[in-house]
Amino acid sequence: MKLNRKFNHSTAGPHSESGAKAEGIFIPSRVGSIGESTSSSGGLSYFRKSQLGINRSNIAQSSEGIGTNPYNYGHNSGETYTNQTENSLMPSFGSVVENDETSARLYRQLYSSLRAAKIQMNEYSNHIDSEWRLGFFRQIENLLHFDSWDPDDNPTSAESFRTFLRLVCYLKAAKRPGLSVTFDGSLVATWRTPNEALSVYCSPNDRIKWTYREATNNQGSQSLAGKCVLKDLPNQLKAILSIMPFEKWAFEFKG
Amino acid sequence: MVDNYLHPPVQEAIVELKFNAAKPYDELKKYSKRFENDYPINEDITSFSQNFGVSPDSKQINVTTHHSLAGIRHLSTDFSSILLLNGDSITTAQSAPYIGWDRFCKQVEKNWTVFSRLSKILQVSRIGVRYINRIDIPYEDNKSDTNVKEYLTFFPDVPAFSSRPVDEFAMTVSAFTDNERWQARVTTGRAVIQPLVNHLSIVFDIDIFTTKKIDGKFSDHFNLLNEARREKNKIFEMYITDKARALFNEAKPKI
Numbered sequence: 001m002k003l004n005r006k007f008n009h010s011t012a013g014p015h016s017e018s019g020a021k022a023e024g025i026f027i028p029s030r031v032g033s034i035g036e037s038t039s040s041s042g043g044l045s046y047f048r049k050s051q052l053g054i055n056r057s058n059i060a061q062s063s064e065g066i067g068t069n070p071y072n073y074g075h076n077s078g079e080t081y082t083n084q085t086e087n088s089l090m091p092s093f094g095s096v097v098e099n100d101e102t103s104a105r106l107y108r109q110l111y112s113s114l115r116a117a118k119i120q121m122n123e124y125s126n127h128i129d130s131e132w133r134l135g136f137f138r139q140i141e142n143l144l145h146f147d148s149w150d151p152d153d154n155p156t157s158a159e160s161f162r163t164f165l166r167l168v169c170y171l172k173a174a175k176r177p178g179l180s181v182t183f184d185g186s187l188v189a190t191w192r193t194p195n196e197a198l199s200v201y202c203s204p205n206d207r208i209k210w211t212y213r214e215a216t217n218n219q220g221s222q223s224l225a226g227k228c229v230l231k232d233l234p235n236q237l238k239a240i241l242s243i244m245p246f247e248k249w250a251f252e253f254k255g
Numbered sequence: 256m257v258d259n260y261l262h263p264p265v266q267e268a269i270v271e272l273k274f275n276a277a278k279p280y281d282e283l284k285k286y287s288k289r290f291e292n293d294y295p296i297n298e299d300i301t302s303f304s305q306n307f308g309v310s311p312d313s314k315q316i317n318v319t320t321h322h323s324l325a326g327i328r329h330l331s332t333d334f335s336s337i338l339l340l341n342g343d344s345i346t347t348a349q350s351a352p353y354i355g356w357d358r359f360c361k362q363v364e365k366n367w368t369v370f371s372r373l374s375k376i377l378q379v380s381r382i383g384v385r386y387i388n389r390i391d392i393p394y395e396d397n398k399s400d401t402n403v404k405e406y407l408t409f410f411p412d413v414p415a416f417s418s419r420p421v422d423e424f425a426m427t428v429s430a431f432t433d434n435e436r437w438q439a440r441v442t443t444g445r446a447v448i449q450p451l452v453n454h455l456s457i458v459f460d461i462d463i464f465t466t467k468k469i470d471g472k473f474s475d476h477f478n479l480l481n482e483a484r485r486e487k488n489k490i491f492e493m494y495i496t497d498k499a500r501a502l503f504n505e506a507k508p509k510i
Contacts, residue, residue, distance in 0.1 A: 118334045123450060125352035126262045126391070128510055133352075137333060162448070170452040172510050231452055252510070 107146050109155045114144045116158035127169050139179050154185035159204030175250035191249045206230040260503035264388040265353035270363045273381035277342040280324040286373045294329030294338050338366055345370050378471050383464035384483035390457045406499040409443050432486050436465045463487045
């Protein structure tokens with residue numbers, strides 16, 4: 001029997017908290033530290049195993065065995081590569097200090113996170129062009145690099161990446177955002193103009209928090225913040241459209 | 256066929272060659288180095304089994320757990336190209352973005368050539384070609400349903416017990432094709448994870464395989480792969496509508 005991990009359905013739904021609420025600015029642990037970009041620009045989900053009652057032995061070796069696709073009937077657990085840490089699973093992903101269990105665990109967590117991010121991005125390759133996709137890979141490799149990661153921070157969760165990918169496709173975000181991670185593992189996408197920054201915090205299940213900051217003439221700044229489910233984000237942003245036209249951020253969302 | 260579409264909906268293409276002989280993990284591990292150029296990452300595949308035994312008086316339950324290394328998963332650094340070496344099979348897979356049949360088949364041939372030279376295994380007992388497609392059907396923001404029948408010819412025809420849209424469905428058929436060598440298993444269903452906002456994603460999985468006597472001649476294996484691909488394409492075209500074809504050819508802007 002293979003170990004299978006069941007993945008949760010992650011559509012928008014019962015978590016709706018519509019209506020922009022003024023909130024304090026959320027300060028992620030790694031704000032805009034990497035890959036700020038000016039350029040614009042990826043088996044089988046698929047079904048719940050119980051839905052089909054398929055006898056796997058009768059099916060051509062699928063991605064379940066290959067383990068690339070979290071939509072899968074099932075997915076091999078992280079244990080499959082735990083004993084390989086010392087050999088470095090991912091070339092140029094940093095090196096693990098031998099006999100240091102804390103480092104080895106962190107390395108595995110970061111590797112899992114990077115793996116999930118790239119696999120999920122590949123699933124969107126019909127909606128995100130290759131330049132955007134490859135740029136994202138560079139950003140995420142930098143972000144999750146073992147040698148520069150603070151062990152006290154949580155690596156980004158797969159569910160947070162899912163919300164991020166749904167976000168950029170929904171907004172049609174032609175301009176790749178800068179990426180950062182909060183202490184609890186939520187990915188933060190930040191779009192900037194010379195005087196402004198829009199940060200969107202991507203939590204599992206399409207839960208979104210956003211902040212907008214604008215530099216003022218007296219070297220201070222003014223800010224707005226809100227939270228909602230992803231589907232409601234354009235409406236929240238439109239509510240303050242006079243100061244935030246979508247074109248400014250290269251969002252091609254048409255509503 | 257699939258290769259001719261602007262945006263083929265392929266999420267994962269898989270070719271599996273199975274043989275009667277079984278190679279132990281240690282030997283597979285030695286082969287791994289030969290695949291490092293194409294697949295720099297490798298992960299062990301662990302198999303896990305648990306047996307429960309109950310004493311005649313039902314007072315004692317014995318549980319034994321068996322844990323072993325079953326094979327090696329090789330991956331490209333973007334995790335889209337996969338080679339799986341198991342004791343009794345070699346599987347080459349390409350997840351999205353799809354690279355087209357010609358390139359994919361060349362990779363299969365290259366992997367099989369290297370593997371058969373190292374392992375001295377030439378006799379194949381089963382060939383499987385599997386394509387897992389995901390069709391992302393857009394719908395308007397104010398609608399929560401779309402008519403899947405407009406895109407697929409294979410959809411559950413259920414009595415209208417409710418005016419609400421179908422939440423989940425999954426259907427599988429299995430039969431020999433008109434070419435008796437091949438068996439086909441076709442599955443459609445609503446994707447467990449819906450990757451896009453305001454879209455309904457349908458999984459369309461075609462698995463073509465044969466266990467009939469397969470000649471030991473190397474070139475014959477690849478003639479058979481092409482034959483399986485033709486059967487797969489025939490099924491694909493029969494199961495989709497012109498509206499789906501238009502979706503795959505739509506010059507939709509990617510971000």
